[in-house]
Every structure is written in structure tokens, then in C-alpha cells.
Amino acid sequence: MQKKLAELKARLAEAEDLGHAAAVLSWDQATYMPPGGAPARGRQMALLSRLAHERATDPAVGRLLDDLQPYAEGLPYDSDDAALIRVARRNFERDTRIPSELVGELNEHSARSYQAWTTARPANDFAAVRPNLEKTLELSRRLADCFPGYSHIADPLIDFADEGMKAETVRALFADLRAQMVPLLRQVLEQPAPDDSCLHQHYPEDGQRAFGERVIARLGYDFNRGRQDKTHHPFMTKFSLGDVRITTRFRPDDLSDGLFSTIHESGHAMYEQGIDPAYDPTPLAHGTSAGVHESQSRLWENVVGRSRGFWQHFYPELQAAFPQQLGGVDQETFYRAINKAMPSVIRTDADQMTYDLHVMIRFDLELAMLEGTLEVADLPEAWKMRYLSDIGVCAGEECDGALQDVHWFAGVIGGAFQGYTLGNIMSAQFYDAALRAVPDIPSQIAAGEFAPLHGWLRENIYRHGAKFTASELVQRVCGDPLSIDPYVAYLRHKFA
């Protein structure tokens, strides 16, 4: 059995390594690649993804999994070997349904589509990428159709990102959340708006970068196993557990954009950096779902990074870094500025009170496109209508509208967005559990001690990687199933 397990691991390692090699090419495309590199890069990434898929779906892997099944059944559920065989089997059963050609086609198309988006977005030119998006929709449908028997065509795509979730369950959860949030938001907006002009002065990029990197190093992001670079649309990516990178962007007239993006991505990265090194390179060495991943980025960005205690510690340092801009701004003014609730058009800039409304719009539009009730050609108009009706703002330009997010232009349509709100919900639920275990966390944060929280997260969430599904993890860590209550209570306490 140990020999078969070793062979399984060796085969899975090749698939992982090919996937990570593709990730290096993709990171380079999004950070440093000159324009002339695009055509070959798409072809190269598609080849690597196809080869990774071929290896992951090799019939020999299936035979090894069959042979190892009795061994796995004799092990405790949470043993590493049992978890590896379980997760590998789940992936194998999923991946063998998708033809390698479709994987290659999807990846090649994504690279081309991403490249087109990087120029179409600043040019406000939706027409230029419409054919790409139509192709993406067709490919997304073909991908979903590899999993017949779904209730909603988006179900398989949602399940890829957030296993166990379906369009129906997400819709119900979002409806509940919306019912609680909208009245709260109305209440918040009735109060006088905080003055956030202090954030919109000139902040030189070098200073923003230096401060942000100092902050995340103190939170626990390990720069020996990572780095930060600039890109169009910030993301975290991993090439091994020893190389987990983040990207960011800076706006000279907006301090919070780059800073909170850096903290956000470092939250994703600390999750991956904290996975048990013994899992690398296996399918266990990944965050377990989009939602859990986002819970970790949003926990650090918002629950911690937009808290009073956090700035009690960091604000003097920030003032020292930007004395001209912030020397005369008191901490409470700054705190209120970074927490200003204000309907707006950009999701990544949205405050905590409106953020989920942005997500829900995208989720509904994805579903409508997949269902065929919304044509790609009508997406820009539908986007604007929903922003007017749901958030009360006019997303006048395409760059702030249907071209805003990278997701549909660098991946599939379906399953791309629900994880953001699932993550917000879980961030509050996990943080509640952390506070029950270590009640001192808030005062530790105010004293600049982040190791206790980081340690609790590593012990309870990070190190497990993909060993437990999101719902198993929530139950195990919090003692309850997924619930919106802690999140709603958190928002109410903070904003009301």
C-alpha cells in the first residue's frame, strides 16, 4: 500500500507541478510580460494546463485510487493519507469528466481574452471584447455540460469553486443576507457621511508600497516565501508552498485602494503559506474553497485591518510615513474615513456595507447569462440597470461597468463571484470562534501583536489546506454550520 501511495503521490506531484508552472506563466503575463509575448504565452499556458489535466486524469491514477480505497477506509477520516486519497478521488472524478481539449481551449482562450481586456478596459471598449466574452460563455456552458443532471447550469461551476454549493442555496443565502443588510445600509446612510478627504491626497507610490509591505510582514506574511508585484487587477498566486506571491496596484490619489488590497491579498497568501508543508505538492496543498479563501483575505482586510485596534497600533506609523498628508488628521477621522459607507460603482473599493450588493449583482448576471435570459450584448445595459436599482449609483462608463472585473475575462462565467460573499459571512463566523478561544485577540491587535490570531488561524484553518471541505471546516472550527448571523451581528455592531 505504501508503494502504491508513493506512486499516487508521484503522479499527482507531476500534475501539481505542471499546474504551478502554468501559474508562473500566468503571473508573468499579469506583471512583467511585454505585449509581444501574448500570442505564444496563451498557447504555452494552454499546453501546460492540458498536460496537467492529462496527468491528473491518467487511468493509472484511477486504478491506484481504487487499489488504495480499502486502505483509506481503514484510516481515521482526518488522517493525512485518508484525506489525500479522498480529495484526489474527488478531483479525479471531476476532472475525468472534462476532455483535455476543452481544458486546453479554455486556457488558451482565457489568456487571449485576458490580454484583450487589459487594453479594452482602459479604452472603455466593451465591443472589442464582446466576441471573447461570447466565446467564454459558450465554453462555460460546455464545461457545465460535462456534468449532466444539474438543477441549474451554474451548479457545476459553483461547485468547482465552493464545493457543495448550488445556485439555489446561494440564492437563498444571499436573499436572507440582503433582507438584513438593506435596512441596515439605509440606516447607515441616513447618518452624516464621514469625511474621507484625508485618503484622497497625493500619496507617492513608493511610500504606499513600503508601508503596506511593512504592515503585512508584521501580520505574518513571509517575504522569504513570497513577494509583491504590480498588476492590473490584484491577485494571489502560488507556485509551491515556498513561493506564494501577491500582486497589487496603487493609485496616487487613493491611499486605501493599494493598502487594503495588499492586506487582502496577504490574507489569501498567509492561508497558503500556513498549509502543512508535508502536503506539498499534493492536492491537499491548496485552500479548500473560494469562500474559505476569501474569508481569510477579508478577515485580515476588514475584520482586523479596518478595526479601531489595528489603527491604534499602526496609525502613528502611517502618520510618520505620510506626515504632510496625515500629520493633522486624528485617528478617529482616519478610522471613519476607511470605514465610510457610500454606494459606489467599483466592487474592490466598496465599503463593507455595500460590498456584498456588488457581489450579488454579478452572481445574478452570471446566472442569467448561463441560463440564456441575458445576452452578452445586453450585459452592459443590464449591469447599469442593476447598479441603479440595487446600489443607487450610475455606472456610466464600461470600465466601471461590465469591464470592471477581470474574472469573466480570464476564466469562466459562473462560480466566479459567490465566494466573495461566502467569504465575508465566514470571516465573521471564524473570527467569533477565534475570540471564544482567545478572548484577548482585540487587545493583542491594538498592541501590535498579531501572532496569537495568526497562530490560531494557522492551527485551526491554514494548516489543513484542502483536507476538509468548507462546510466540514466551519462545523469543526465554529461548532455550527455556516450561518449569516455572526456577519450580520458584526456589521450591525460596527456600523449601526
Next chain:
Amino acid sequence: MQKKLAELKARLAEAEDLGHAAAVLSWDQATYMPPGGAPARGRQMALLSRLAHERATDPAVGRLLDDLQPYAEGLPYDSDDAALIRVARRNFERDTRIPSELVGELNEHSARSYQAWTTARPANDFAAVRPNLEKTLELSRRLADCFPGYSHIADPLIDFADEGMKAETVRALFADLRAQMVPLLRQVLEQPAPDDSCLHQHYPEDGQRAFGERVIARLGYDFNRGRQDKTHHPFMTKFSLGDVRITTRFRPDDLSDGLFSTIHESGHAMYEQGIDPAYDPTPLAHGTSAGVHESQSRLWENVVGRSRGFWQHFYPELQAAFPQQLGGVDQETFYRAINKAMPSVIRTDADQMTYDLHVMIRFDLELAMLEGTLEVADLPEAWKMRYLSDIGVCAGEECDGALQDVHWFAGVIGGAFQGYTLGNIMSAQFYDAALRAVPDIPSQIAAGEFAPLHGWLRENIYRHGAKFTASELVQRVCGDPLSIDPYVAYLRHKFA
């Protein structure tokens, strides 16, 4: 036949793309990768190289080549299809002799060895990398032994880099050259040494980078299809004909190091950028040999970049970029400073009169290690002895001695160095041919017009890629076989 040719191209394209993906990972390792990424990176690059090799040596490729042979024989020698089939067959016959496992092992070892070198070199710690180097030697011998029947064990390794060359031919060529150079060098050194203190002031890195990049853009390096980054040991690398990158390093107290390194690497890159785009991605889309490649880098770096005419054009601009440092230095002083002949310990910093002596030392030491007449453990001492006897300088520290060059620490021992001097020889021979065709080139250079020379090189050398071997190319372009005469005449005219 067209169908078979298309299938051959598709198969070769996969091998090329995998090789180029490995090159992206290697570039990243040498520029941006955090230390924690090293272990997995070595494994990943080894996997990609092994897969590239498996594809290149697939028996189906051999069958296609056999089937296409009659077609190729009916075509003119210089037709693209004939050249593709010819070069693909040569590569296939070479690559099929090397087991894929050895390719993987070599690449994995290289990555580990390179990583160790990056820390051992600044630490002057030869002992730390000695076991790596011994392993490299063993692997190099195993690689050579895949080609039994050689006269000298280095022959197959030299042939990889400079097809058609053998240890014996290179030794003879180098002996002739040395016999002419040494008396000339003695003569040069008897003259009063130029004052090069103007180069050794403080030159901020940003200014060095900006000026160097302006220069190479004017020479013809296309930044839309390339970029420059920082590394330990500068190199050129290519991910497709649309993405040909260079790397450099800067010393704040030495203007010429970074500047001429940038021009040098841009020469390599312009060669690759100038290859017929129709060849991408096939085995024709590469420079044809190490020597020809080096001829293009040395031509731009030295024949052009260290000429009076070049600085007649660029010196006022350089003075404007560094007014404090060079405002009071006249052009002739600067010209003499950048051409100062002076025995020294660092190859890449060496002047044109001593450079080839550095190469010859390395070439002889490689051969001695492969023959077994020199133990790796004795390399540092042997290195010092040769520097004393051949160049008359004491390479006291290991970082300036056996640890100086990256080559043995990131590749094989054997075939790594002869290309540098072959390149110098050819640079003069090609430039002579260019002057015969376009006698105005020197005055065009002095007027800042580089397009005529660049165009001539593209037309006569670059665009052909690997279509012709080095000796075919020299014969075709110059009308003569390889000869040291133009190079010796050039040096004599410039320095005597």
C-alpha cells in the same frame, strides 16, 4: 507531405513551448523568485525539460522525419522546409541519444546548483558548492558518454554549443590567436595606461538603467517584444520571438559594467528578435550556435559600442545624464577609459585585449576536469595559477576565482566557454563583411543611425535563425571560412 509537415511542426511546437515554459521559470528564478521557491522550482524546471525532451524524441517524430526525407531532398538547400527538416533531424538524432531521466536529472541539479552558487559566491565559499560541482562533472561526463566514439570527451559538449567544433580544432584556433595576441598585449601594456577614473565615480542605478535602455532602444532592441530586469549574472532569454528578454546588473561605482552588459545582452536579443517570425515555434527559431550568438553581442558591445563613432553620437547625451560625473570629462578621455587594456580578474569586465585570455583559461580548465587531470577540489588553486601565469594577476578571492562565472553552476562542464572567443573572432569577420556591403556604416553610426547596420545584420544573419550552421553562415556571409585574421587586424588597428 504537407499534412505530415504540419504534424511535424505541431509536435515540434509542443517541445519548443515546453522548453520556453522552462525558460520562463528559469528567468523568474534568476530575477524575482523568493528564496523559499527554490526547491520546488528545480523540480518543476526538471519536469518541463524532461517533457520537452520526451516530445522532441518521440518515435513519431522520427517516423515523420523519415517520411519527409524524400520531400526535403527535392527542395533547395536553403528552402525553409528543407532547413526545418534538416535541423529537426539533426536535433532528433542528438536528443534521442540522451535518456530523458538524464535530462531531468541535469536540469534539477542545475537549478539546485545555481541556487547554491547565488549564496556561495558572495560568501567566497567554494567548499559549499564543491559537491555540486563534482556532481555536475559526473553528469557532464555521462552526457558526453551518450555520444561514444569521440576523440576528446569534451567534443560532444562543444558540439552542442558550436556544431562542428571539437576540442582539438578549438585548441588549435586558440593557440594561433594567443600567439598573435600576447605580443600585441605586451606592446599595449608598455604604453602609459589611460585614466579610467571617470568611470569609477558614483553613478545612481536609476540613471544607469535609463541611459542604457535609451541606447539599446536606438540600436534596435524592441521593448514591445522584450524587457530588461536585474539579476546576478546577466543573460538573454527567449520565451517566443515576441518575448526576448535581457537581464543586467549595476554597480554604483562602475558605469561601464552595467552599460556594456546591457548593450551586450541586447545584441543577443536583437539576433533572436530578428529571426523570421514564420519560424516560431520551430527549431529554426533559435540562434544557430553559441559562437554566432556571441558574435552578435560582442559586435554591438565592442565593435560598435566601444568605437569612437558610437560615442561621438552618444557621449553628449551621456554627459547630460550624468553632468556631475562627466561634465568635465572630454570624449577622448572617456573613449580611452572604456577601452583601457589592463590585466584583471573578472572576465565580464575584461577589456578586448585580455578577454580572450580569460576564455582560454576556462576552456582549458573545463577540458582538464573532463579528462580527469584536474580534480574539482583543485580547481580554485589551478584557477589562480593560470591567472598568474597567463594574465599576470592574482585572483585572490574565490568569488573572483572559481566561483566567478555562473556557467558551471547552472549547466554542464564542457562547451560553456569557447563560444565567447569564437564570437569575438566572428564579430570582426561579420563586421568586415558588413563594411564591404555598406561602407558608410561607420559614419552612419557616428550620426546615430543604427538602422543600416541593424538591417544588414537582420538580412544576412538574424532572419535565418538556425537555418545555416555557423560555418555555413560565415562562408555565406563573408565569402570565406572562419578566420582569426579580421579579428587580429581589428585589435591591432584599434590598440597598437
